[in-house]
Structure formats: structure tokens, C-alpha cells
Amino acid sequence: xxxxxxxxxxxxxxxxxxxxxxxxxxxxxxxxxxxxxxxxxxxxxxxxxxxxxxxxxxxxxxxxxxxxxxxxxxxxxxxxxxxxxxxxxxxxxxxxxxxxxxxxxxxxxxxxxxxxxxxxxxxxxxxxxxxxxxxxxxxxxxxxxxxxxxxxxxxxxxxxxxxxxxxxxxxxxxxxxxxxxxxxxxxxxxxxxxxxxxxxxxxxxxxxxxxxxxxxxxxxxxxxxxxxxxxxxxxxxxxxxxxxxxxxxxxxxxxxxxxxxxxxxxxxxxxxxxxxxxxxxxxxxxxxxxxxxxxxxxxxxxxxxxxxxxxxxxxxxxxxxxxxxx
Amino acid sequence: xxxxxxxxxxxxxxxxxxxxxxxxxxxxxxxxxxxxxxxxxxxxxxxxxxxxxxxxxxxxxxxxxxxxxxxxxxxxxxxxxxxxxxxxxxxxxxxxxxxxxxxxxxxxxxxxxxxxxxxxxxxxxxxxxxxxxxxxxxxxxxxxxxxxxxxxxxxxxxxxxxxxxxxxxxxxxxxxxxxxxxxxxxxxxxxxxxxxxxxxxxxxxxxxxxxxxxxxxxxxxxxxxxxxxxxxxxxxxxxxxxxxxxxxxxxxxxxxxxxxxxxxxxxxxxxxxxxxxxxxxxxxxxxxxxxxxxxxxxxxxxxxxxxxxxxxxxxxxxxxxxxxxxxxxxxxxxxxxxxxxxx
Ligand SMILES: Nc1ncnc2c1ncn2[C@@H]1O[C@H](COP(=O)(O)OP(=O)(O)OP(=O)(O)O)[C@@H](O)[C@H]1O
Ligand SMILES: Nc1ncnc2c1ncn2[C@@H]1O[C@H](COP(=O)(O)OP(=O)(O)OP(=O)(O)O)[C@@H](O)[C@H]1O
Ligand code: SF4
Ligand SMILES: [Mg+2]
Ligand SMILES: [Mg+2]
Numbered sequence: 001x002x003x004x005x006x007x008x009x010x011x012x013x014x015x016x017x018x019x020x021x022x023x024x025x026x027x028x029x030x031x032x033x034x035x036x037x038x039x040x041x042x043x044x045x046x047x048x049x050x051x052x053x054x055x056x057x058x059x060x061x062x063x064x065x066x067x068x069x070x071x072x073x074x075x076x077x078x079x080x081x082x083x084x085x086x087x088x089x090x091x092x093x094x095x096x097x098x099x100x101x102x103x104x105x106x107x108x109x110x111x112x113x114x115x116x117x118x119x120x121x122x123x124x125x126x127x128x129x130x131x132x133x134x135x136x137x138x139x140x141x142x143x144x145x146x147x148x149x150x151x152x153x154x155x156x157x158x159x160x161x162x163x164x165x166x167x168x169x170x171x172x173x174x175x176x177x178x179x180x181x182x183x184x185x186x187x188x189x190x191x192x193x194x195x196x197x198x199x200x201x202x203x204x205x206x207x208x209x210x211x212x213x214x215x216x217x218x219x220x221x222x223x224x225x226x227x228x229x230x231x232x233x234x235x236x237x238x239x240x241x242x243x244x245x246x247x248x249x250x251x252x253x254x255x256x257x258x259x260x261x262x263x264x265x266x267x268x269x270x271x272x273x274x275x276x277x278x279x280x281x282x283x284x285x286x287x288x289x290x291x292x293x294x295x296x297x298x299x300x301x302x303x304x305x306x307x308x309x310x311x312x313x314x315x316x317x318x319x320x321x322x323x324x325x326x
Numbered sequence: 327x328x329x330x331x332x333x334x335x336x337x338x339x340x341x342x343x344x345x346x347x348x349x350x351x352x353x354x355x356x357x358x359x360x361x362x363x364x365x366x367x368x369x370x371x372x373x374x375x376x377x378x379x380x381x382x383x384x385x386x387x388x389x390x391x392x393x394x395x396x397x398x399x400x401x402x403x404x405x406x407x408x409x410x411x412x413x414x415x416x417x418x419x420x421x422x423x424x425x426x427x428x429x430x431x432x433x434x435x436x437x438x439x440x441x442x443x444x445x446x447x448x449x450x451x452x453x454x455x456x457x458x459x460x461x462x463x464x465x466x467x468x469x470x471x472x473x474x475x476x477x478x479x480x481x482x483x484x485x486x487x488x489x490x491x492x493x494x495x496x497x498x499x500x501x502x503x504x505x506x507x508x509x510x511x512x513x514x515x516x517x518x519x520x521x522x523x524x525x526x527x528x529x530x531x532x533x534x535x536x537x538x539x540x541x542x543x544x545x546x547x548x549x550x551x552x553x554x555x556x557x558x559x560x561x562x563x564x565x566x567x568x569x570x571x572x573x574x575x576x577x578x579x580x581x582x583x584x585x586x587x588x589x590x591x592x593x594x595x596x597x598x599x600x601x602x603x604x605x606x607x608x609x610x611x612x613x614x615x616x617x618x619x620x621x622x623x624x625x626x627x628x629x630x631x632x633x634x635x636x637x638x639x640x641x642x643x644x645x646x647x648x649x650x651x652x653x654x655x656x657x658x659x660x661x662x663x664x665x666x667x668x669x
Contacts, residue, residue: 042517189377
């Protein structure tokens with residue numbers, strides 16, 4: 001399979017008044033065409049910042065990429081010219097945000113916003129662009145697309161707005177889509193509609209998909225492989241079936257163990273103790289060590305590298321073997 | 327069976343829809359809560375689930391008497407509290423407390439943690455003599471697993487999970503019998519949610535509390551609840567114990583809702599039979615006639631357009647008995663296998 005996107009040892013920091021926040025501290029992941037990578041991790045772990053760096057929309061300053069490389073279809077993105085990157089966005093890579101209402105322009109009709117893509121990138125006339133907009137709305141199953149193409153974002157329900165965002169991302173048939181919590185703000189029944197649509201379009205167009213989420217259920221449903229982030233690092237990567245069966249990092253194991261299970265009804269849930277660290281003061285050694293049930297002295301002094309656990313599997317834990325075994 | 331601490335009968339809340347600025351004219355109503363009935367028994371947890379806008383928070387506010395009901399009755403230990411006011415209302419309020427969803431905005435940023443948790447004592451001075459309050463607040467901090475020395479800190483110095491503990495401590499201050507939890511863990515990280523759920527379970531046993539637990543995470547509701555009510559467009563459409571609702575749902579909406587929950591098990595991917603509902607939830611200002619779910623229901627018949635199905639044990643299911651025989655507001659209530667939520 002051809003590697004579509006390859007992120008290597010990416011580091012991003014925010015230089016703020018309170019100090020330097022090390023938001024991303026060595027992220028490695030890759031996605032192939034037609035593949036879905038789920039990026040999982042708690043709030044503030046650097047999932048969105050990594051995605052913004054890939055898309056070239058990092059808030060800079062205060063954000064700075066201090067190390068690492070990003071390859072997209074073989075090209076080294078970080079050495080590309082600003083204009084060349086702008087050309088890629090929308091046409092070859094696109095992003096879907098969590099909050100469609102704030103991502104869409106409130107004073108432009110959705111038809112105008114969808115059509116704009118074709119006017120700018122494909123040089124279509126307004127009229128042809130509008131026809132394409134209707135097609136797209138049909139495709140993401142907005143009922144009565146023709147009548148509603150002139151409506152404004154607030155006139156649609158949350159689920160419909162999210163589908164319009166998907167339509168916008170799909171418009172130019174990009175090779176890579178990054179969906180940042182695309183269904184978090186939606187109800188479960190609507191979430192199911194939207195995920196189904198996204199998966200279907202991805203299959204059809206053979207796109208690479210990076211799905212950022214904190215929902216272990218959604219991951220199990222759609223992902224081919226997972227990257228788990230903690231305090232700005234990837235702590236574990238694995239094919240989806242393997243990680244649920246036997247996690248190789250104590251953080252992943254803790255997350256899976258804290259899902260309520262039927263046979264535990266009425267009992268205490270397993271809970272990872274403590275809190276995620278402040279990015280201004282990441283603990284030395286393994287960032288997870290203050291919360292980790294497996295931690296030994298070495299975890300407080302030495303930062304664990306990403307150990308290869310099996311082909312296509314890696315874990316940043318000194319005791320990955322012990323974790324894997326039980 | 328245990329005693330019912332709370333009985334809710336025919337509870338209704340309509341918000342007027344008006345047009346015009348100077349001369350307001352009512353042009354309709356948002357039927358946020360549209361006839362809700364349930365009992366809450368001593369020491370139990372009643373879960374309430376349903377999609378955004380179905381009226382869960384409005385029910386909670388009505389029970390707290392933060393909103394005036396349009397119709398219906400609320401009984402606390404047999405006493406009708408629906409129209410109480412003044413002193414009598416204050417006395418009842420001591421017994422019913424609430425924990426809110428958003429730990430970031432529900433605490434006053436300019437008050438210390440001690441003042442926040444002790445605030446109920448200002449309103450109910452009889453609950454703790456002045457000299458005793460500081461110690462009581464420190465006890466409460468200890469009970470919810472926070473360092474009693476934090477009493478002079480401000481909310482922004484705490485994480486989301488810690489703030490939710492502060493909210494719970496405040497809820498416990500007056501020794502209430504009922505705590506209404508409106509999405510108490512939704513805003514928290516997965517790794518912190520389990521900590522707060524465990525705390526709430528422990529406190530329930532320790533203080534013999536009755537909980538109404540509102541949430542949209544069906545697997546958490548299942549874990550913590552004895553009974554569960556499923557709401558749709560202002561009404562409870564199915565009500566039963568945890569096993570009846572999750573293993574033997576008979577209302578099509580409950581079935582669709584459960585089938586839509588992603589299961590954290592990749593092996594189950596191929597086995598799942600998902601019901602994808604067509605269309606969006608209708609507006610509560612324009613509720614369909616007959617069965618309010620009929621516009622999205624794959625089983626709907628003519629009868630569903632004309633007749634409102636009552637929330638009762640359907641006769642056909644009552645005859646068969648077993649776990650499928652529980653309250654379900656559907657003319658064609660029947661079991662169907664659907665993947666259970668959460669493992
Ligand atoms: N523009 C910015 N200025 C300063 N700090 C920022 C900025 N954007 C992000 N950060 C910081 O970088 C860290 C990582 O943020 P990021 O948004 O990537 O987290 P996340 O994993 O996506 O979390 P969530 O699940 O909450 O979306 C956070 O601590 C955040 O405060
Ligand atoms: N003060 C009000 N005035 C007018 N309409 C209101 C008011 N409060 C609530 N509503 C409407 O009543 C309906 C029910 O709202 P409610 O907040 O109870 O829903 P919910 O089930 O708690 O939803 P969520 O899961 O999003 O919290 C919604 O349509 C809402 O817009
Ligand atoms: S390296 Fe140590 S502290 Fe970190 S996860 Fe592994 S055992 Fe725990
Ligand atoms: Mg994010
Ligand atoms: Mg609510």
C-alpha cells in the first residue's frame with residue numbers, strides 16, 4: 001500500500017506569557033490511501049494541534065513547529081512554499097471540524113460556501129458551481145437540496161450542518177480527510193448517520209481518513225488502526241483489533257478498563273488515578289508515570305522510546321511486555 | 327418495594343412562542359415537557375436518557391422548582407409540592423439538590439470553594455450553626471475526596487473533575503434525600519469520568535441517597551441505574567429496570583437508540599445490526615399527532631397518526647410476561663434483538 005501521509009517526530013510548542021507549552025512532543029503516525037487512522041487521547045493531549053500542523057493551519061505565533069517532518073504523497077510539506085500549501089488545502093487534503101456552526105460562515109448561504117470551492121479551485125462559473133453545490137448536498141442526503149441551497153447555516157439542524165461540512169470537505173475529492181471530533185456534538189442516532197456517511201464516502205473515493213476522537217466505541221466501529229496520545233506524545237499505535245484485545249501501554253489499558261462492563265454492574269469502575277499533567281510542566285521520564293500502576297524507578301528518570309512490540313505495533317512504555325501479558 | 331420518595335404525575339412545561347417586541351402575541355408553544363409520569367424510590371437511581379432537546383433538563387428544573395410547571399403534580403413523600411411557595415418550599419428544597427453538567431460555568435469564579443460549598447447554609451441557617459460551618463465544609467471536601475486545606479482556593483485552580491466534586495459537595499451540604507444529576511460527567515475526560523461515577527456510587531450507599539441521573543452516555547447510565555426512562559420529544563416513551571430497557575427494549579425508539587451506540591469492541595463490528603433512523607427530530611413546537619415518534623418510525627401505521635399510545639405495559643406483552651412486559655408507549659411494542667451498549 002502507498003503511504004499517503006507520514007508524520008515523523010513532530011514537535012510543536014506554544015510560546016505564551018505563562019511559559020512554553022509543549023503541546024506536541026514527538027508524534028509519529030502514518031496513513032495509507034483508503035485507510036482510517038483513529039487518534040485517541042484526552043483533552044489537551046495534542047490531537048488537534050498535530051492535525052493543524054499537518055493541514056498548515058497552526059495558530060502561529062504563538063505556535064511553532066520546532067522539529068520533525070511531514071510527508072504527504074512523498075512531498076516534504078514543511079519545506080513547501082506557503083502558496084503551494086494553500087493549493088493543497090481543500091483540493092488534496094481537507095478537514096472537518098467538531099463545531100460546524102462556527103466553522104461555516106454564518107452570513108453566506110451554504111450553497112455559496114460549497115460553490116466557492118469550485119469557483120476558486122476549478123474555475124467554474126457561479127451558476128455551474130451552484131449546480132455542483134446542489135449535487136453535493138444531495139450526496140450527503142440533505143432533503144430538498146435544490147430548495148435549500150440558498151439557506152443559511154443556522155437554518156439547518158446540527159446533524160445537517162455536520163453533513164454540509166462533510167460535503168464541503170469532499171467537494172474536490174481530496175486524498176486525505178482529517179475529521180476532528182466530527183460527531184462529538186451530535187446525538188447518538190445522528191452520530192450514527194454521520195459516521196455511516198463518512199465511511200461510505202471514504203470507501204467510494206478511496207481516501208485516507210484521520211479520525212480524531214475520544215470515543216472508544218466510535219474507534220472500534222470504524223478504524224483500521226489507532227494512535228493513542230498522551231501529553232503530546234504517541235504512547236501506543238496498533239491495528240484496531242489487536243489493541244482492544246491486548247493493549248501494550250498502561251494508559252491504553254486504563255482507558256479500556258474504565259469502560260463500564262455488564263458483569264461489573266454495581267461495582268466500582270476501574271479508574272485511572274490522578275489527572276493529566278500540565279503541558280507547562282510535563283513530568284520527567286515517562287509523562288504517565290505519576291498515574292501509572294506499573295511505574296518503577298526507571299519511569300521517573302528515563303523517557304521510554306517507542307518500542308516495536310510487533311509488526312505495525314509500538315508502545316512507549318518501559319514495561320510494554322508486562323503490560324501486554326496481563 | 328421501597329417507598330416512593332418522589333411521584334411525578336402528568337408533568338407539563340410549555341414555553342410560549344411569541345412574536346412582536348412591544349405587543350407580544352403568543353403564536354404557539356414549545357412543548358418541552360409534555361406529560362411525564364414516573365416514581366423515584368428510596369435509595370434507587372433512576373436514569374433518564376434521550377436526545378438533545380427532548381426535555382431532560384427541563385424535567386430536572388421542574389423537580390427543583392426552578393421552573394413553574396404548566397400542569398401536573400410533583401409529590402415528595404406523598405406531599406404535593408407543586409404549588410408550594412415561601413417557607414414551605416424552602417423546607418422541601420433542602421431535600422432535593424442538583425448537580426449540574428458543566429463544571430466550568432456552574433461555579434461562581436469569584437467565590438472561594440469554602441463559600442461555594444457553604445452557600446446552602448446561608449439559605450438554610452438552621453442546617454448548621456455559624457461556628458460549625460467551616461468544619462462542616464471541610465468534612466464535605468474530605469467526603470468527596472478533596473484536600474480540606476483547599477477551602478480558600480478558587481474554582482479556576484481546580485481541574486474539571488475536581489470542580490465536579492465541589493459541585494457534588496455543595497449538593498450534599500444540606501443532607502438531601504434526592505440528588506438530581508444533570509449530565510454530571512459529560513464534560514469530563516474519560517479517565518476522570520470513572521472517578522466521579524465511583525464517588526457518586528459510594529456516597530449513595532453512605533447517605534442512602536436517591537438519584538435521578540440524566541445523561542446521554544447509555545453505557546454509563548446502564549452502569550449506575552436501577553431503572554431507566556427513555557425520553558423522546560417531551561415524554562417518557564419507555565420505562566423499566568435496567569435489564570428490561572437494555573436487554574428487552576420494546577419501543578422502536580429505544581431500539582434505534584441502543585443500536586446506534588458504538589460498542590467498544592471491534593470484533594462486534596460485523597455482527598451489529600444498526601437501525602439508522604431517517605430524518606431529524608421534529609421541533610417541540612410542532613409535535614406530530616398520535617405517536618410523537620411516528621415520523622421516524624419504520625413500524626408506523628394509520629393508528630399511530632390518530633391515537634396517542636399511553637405509557638403502560640402493552641396488553642399483548644403483559645400476557646406473555648417476562649422482562650418484555652414493562653411500560654412502553656407504542657401501539658406495536660415488541661422485542662427485537664439489538665446490540666447492547668457497553669460490553
Ligand atoms: N492557539 C493556541 N495557543 C496556545 N496554546 C494552544 C493553542 N492551541 C492549542 N494550545 C494548547 O496545546 C495543547 C494541545 O491542544 P489540542 O487542541 O491539540 O488538544 P486536543 O488533544 O485536541 O484536546 P481536545 O480533546 O480537548 O480537543 C493544549 O494544552 C492547548 O491549550
Ligand atoms: N426557557 C426556555 N424558553 C423556551 N424554550 C425552552 C426554554 N428552556 C428549554 N426550552 C426548549 O425546550 C426543549 C427541551 O430543552 P431541555 O433543555 O430540557 O432539553 P434536554 O433534553 O436537557 O437537552 P440536552 O440533552 O441538549 O441538554 C428544547 O427544545 C429547548 O429549546
Ligand atoms: S513507562 Fe512506566 S510509567 Fe510509563 S506507562 Fe510504562 S510503566 Fe507506566
Ligand atoms: Mg481537539
Ligand atoms: Mg440538558
